[in-house]
Amino acid sequence: MPKHLVISTSGNPDSNSRRMGRAAFAHLQKKEVDCDWVDIREMDLPLCDAHKCYGMPGSKKLSAAIEHADGILIAAPVYNYDVAAATKNMIELTGSAWEDKIVGFLCAAGGHASYMSVMAYANSLMLDFRCVIIPRFAFATSHAFDGERINDKKINERIKQVADELVRFTKALRT
Numbered sequence: 591m592p593k594h595l596v597i598s599t600s601g602n603p604d605s606n607s608r609r610m611g612r613a614a615f616a617h618l619q620k621k622e623v624d625c626d627w628v629d630i631r632e633m634d635l636p637l638c639d640a641h642k643c644y645g646m647p648g649s650k651k652l653s654a655a656i657e658h659a660d661g662i663l664i665a666a667p668v669y670n671y672d673v674a675a676a677t678k679n680m681i682e683l684t685g686s687a688w689e690d691k692i693v694g695f696l697c698a699a700g701g702h703a704s705y706m707s708v709m710a711y712a713n714s715l716m717l718d719f720r721c722v723i724i725p726r727f728a729f730a731t732s733h734a735f736d737g738e739r740i741n742d743k744k745i746n747e748r749i750k751q752v753a754d755e756l757v758r759f760t761k762a763l764r765t
C-alpha cells in the first residue's frame with residue numbers, strides 16, 4: 591500500500607501553512623489513508639553545508655521519513671516570491687530521498703501576487719529528482735484564517751482536494 595507524508599516547513603510557531611498541513615493530515619486520517627506527519631521546526635535541522643549536515647540526526651530522520659513515503663504534501667510559507675529558505679534547505683539536506691516521489695503543495699502567503707512562487711521549487715523537484723508534481727495546489731492568504739481555524743470554505747475544500755489528488759496520483763503511479 592502506498593504511504594503518504596505531510597511535511598510542515600514553517601519556522602513560525604503561529605504558522606498558517608502548518609494549519610493547512612494539519613487540515614490535510616486530519617482529512618487523510620479521517621479517510622484512513624496511511625499517512626505520517628513531520629514538522630521540520632521540531633527537528634533541529636542544520637543549514638546545508640554539503641558536508642557534516644548529512645550526518646546530523648535531524649537530517650537523517652527527515653531523509654528516512656521522505657524515503658519511506660510515496661506521496662508527499664509540502665506545507666510551505668512564501669517568502670520573497672519563493673518558498674521559504676527553510677523549505678529549500680529541506681531539499682538540500684535530503685536530496686536523493688526525493689527520487690520519484692509524488693508531491694503536492696499547500697502554500698501560505700501574504701498576498702495573491704505570489705501565487706506562482708512555488709514553481710521554481712516544483713521544477714527543481716521534477717528535474718533533479720523526477721518527482722511528479724500534482725497540478726493542483728492550495729494557496730491561502732491570512733484572510734482565510736481566524737486564529738487556529740481556517741474559516742474560508744473554498745480554501746478548506748481546496749486543501750481536501752489536494753490531499754485527495756495526492757492519494758489518487760500516488761495510487762495510480764505506485765500500483
Ligand SMILES: Cc1cc2nc3c(=O)[nH]c(=O)nc-3n(C[C@H](O)[C@H](O)[C@H](O)COP(=O)(O)O)c2cc1C
Pocket residue numbers: 600601602604605606607608666667668669670671672698699700701702703704732
Ligand atoms: C521574510 C518574509 C518574506 C515574505 N515574503 C512574502 C512574499 O514575497 N509574498 C507574499 O505573498 N508574502 C510574503 N510574506 C508573508 C508570508 O508568506 C505569510 O506571513 C505566510 O503566512 C507565511 O507562512 P507561515 O504562516 O506558514 O509561516 C513574507 C513573510 C516574511 C516573514
